[in-house]
Amino acid sequence: MAFVNPKKKEVQVKIVYYGPGRGGKTTNLEYIYDKFSSRIKTEMVTIKTHGDRTLFFDFLPFDIGKVNGYDVKIQLYTVPGQVKYNATRRLVLRGVDGMVFVADAMAVRREKNILSLKNLQENLANYKRSIFKVPMVLQYNKVDLAEQGIPVLPVETLEQDLNAKLKTASFPASALMGTNVVATLKKIISLTMASIVKDLK
């Protein structure tokens, strides 16, 4: 549940980027930070180690300005994708308001995407949250690799695997090149803000 401070007229919104290891979650945040750092005017905190992999999480906070007289503060988080860091993933999910699931479109990653989404469902259930009720956007990352001859899953297959039941917004993307990174972010912020307002009514 978003943190709303009526006295200070401030809302804090927590959005978590989730998905399998090496799928591009950190790259999404890095792209946003690199491209818009002059506008968002905050620092990205990232803890990388052991071969440049996210060991704990990345954190990128920024303000989007006033909405209905409230200062809206967005906090973007990533989780470590590697299977063994489930405790950290679960911790980062605490109090999440919106999710971006970054799937890896490479054909060899098909099973890992499905397992990671299942893991997300379990971890949300741990906080008594339903994956079907948390605002979510799916991003099918690395689709550009197809142009280099690397086998990539068709969007239809990814939709069938991951979005058949969720039926939420999805974007084919290339986090490295920035394709649909901003579109994904804008969509999840809109969906999350609408959900927060709905919950407050």
Next chain:
Amino acid sequence: MENETNGDQFSEEVEDRLQNLFGEEEPSEAAETKSADIKPHPLRDLKTIILSIDWEITDEVMTSFVEQVAVLQDTYRNDKIVLVFLQLLGSIGEYIRTHLGQSHPDAFKILTSLFSELERIVQSEDLTEVEKKKILSVELGKYKKLKNQLIPSKAQADDRRMAAAATSDRSAVGGVQPEVLKAIEDLKLFIQKELRILREEIQKLRE
């Protein structure tokens, strides 16, 4: 917040804020053009393998990696700079394959860095030989730094093994088992060989 909120008006306001923050510079069009310009990738198979190396680095993936590097060494046998890159990649790949999860934390980082620069050199038509050599020199520096970090740790590990062997088998000649001495000797020769190859390659490049 709820009392002041009206559905459509609220959505518009959010959209407006997001447009202010992330508008104009939306790069999808440029990015699409950029990706459409990419030529067929000569290192495609190696890149696929590198992208497949997950956190749990497996023997199978690393073996494919080493094999693919060998294939490329044959393909690029007439290109000295690319060949050195491939030798370095092969060496680190072999090290990771042997040590898997126990590999030095920087090994995978250097492997990806080496590949990324190799990819740049192979794909770019604008780079001069001097620029390519400079790139190689930087990567070589990183490789050597890692190598230097590995040598003391290997020596320390061998010291520990030697000490353990000395206490566990007092009947061995001089307190050290012959196989331990043989392993140390092998390691010494391996390091000397690696350094000699590198010195020769650097010398060739300087000429």
